[in-house]
Amino acid sequence: MEIDRTKYKVWDKTNFSSIHWILNPGLAINELILGQRVPKITLIDQTSDRPLMERTYIPCPHCSTLHEAQTWSVQNKTAFKNWFGLFCPNCRELIPCLRNLTSGLVLLVTYPFWFWWINQWKQKWLKSQPSRYSNLNLQPIEHKNVNWVKMGLGWGVIMFIIMSLFMPVLNGTDHSWTAILINFPIWVVGGLCFGYVMKWWMGKRLKKAKTPTRPLL
Template identity: 35%
Template sequence: MRYDKNRFKIQALPHPLSLLWVLFPVFMFNELILGQRVPKVTLIDKEGDKPSEERSYIPCPHCETLNDRRLWATKGNAFGHWFGLVCPNCYQIIPCLWNIFSLAILAITFPLWYFPVRFFRHRWIEKEKERLADGLERPPLQATSIHSLRIGIVSGVSGWVMWVIFEVVRNGGEWDLKTMLESLPFCFLVGFVSDYSMKEIKKEKERLANVPERPLIRAKSINWFLRGTFYFGGFLWVAFEILPEMWKVLNGGKWDLRMMFDMLPFCLLVGFVWGSFMHVATNLKGRKGRKT
């Protein structure tokens, strides 16, 4: 299927957002547990003054229909798409991205899910048709109606689940329910901060897009590798290790310095991955700006 590059902005691999979904381990929870899927190709109409959420379309390669992306953001139809997104026109599966960590788990657990999937796949498609019919009857969501509270909660829960899995593996399968519950507010805080940061970045992009052309002052390049490793990684370490330990001490517990510093390399590694992603994203944006 060919796309009009003059009309649409094509979001597909190796687009930074697509790479983030494929490489970041948190989205494994969204795919395998929540059933949230991201299409391989998303088209954003360059024309019009509406927010990008209202100008985004998911093309179906089977019938070449451009489906409004908001159809899969309505209430009751945002999750549960484990097998992919079903086109409301031809009822074929629209190809979606896979997180590499999800693929690893699916490969390991292949004998457990293969036969149930073959049995329930047809029933699931019939259920998807009913959900699509209900979604088409509802008015499409406006960009302002997508509440940031929901996004923050989903991000926080996803991060918390990944942290719980890591803690259980690190402790040899032992559960510390109290510590896990105490860490939940910090995960929500990180989710809300991430959502707020993304919104501020989007507002800044829109503001810069409306600024008239003028000579730019050359600035020193930002070393995203160092920023990601020490700023973002350090923030994760403080939020998920130091603050919970301080809370434990305030409640009469003792410092567990060994466990706290064991997490430091992991947090720095996550920060380095985030910095690498930002480095790639800024370079791609710079190349695109030079071409135009």
């Protein structure tokens, strides 16, 4: 698949957000438990003056479809449960995704516990995918319509549950009420900061949008 690099900026594994996805050990939980995946290639339209989230596309290398980023979103209930990769609703192949280093290590170490069943799970998962994408709402989700406070708080609460309630169980350490009481406001503030940074980042506009010199792809 050839990409028009005069129109699209390509985010691959050398992009900062991809490196963060690979290196941050906490994101192994997103990958392994929630099934959240990040594609290896993301395209940013450089000719549009829309906010970043409204000009982000994910290409399928199998059928060359340029998918709107919200094909895999919370709004469409498709942001999670993508354990085997991002399912392309057009050609039903899997769009290659990044692998978080920690989750890769966990998979390697636990290999004997899953290798026998993995193919069976994958087939079952593949079968259930088309229906998830049958009623996609691809109306552009406008940056100005997103409730960033709600999104940030939601993220903070999920992280609080994972890090303060779930992780101690996994590590075999005792729950301490003091730690829980201290951690809760920290994650609430952290969530609000996250929401604010996302609002700024996803709203980034180009100072001057380029003019395309060639057709789309």
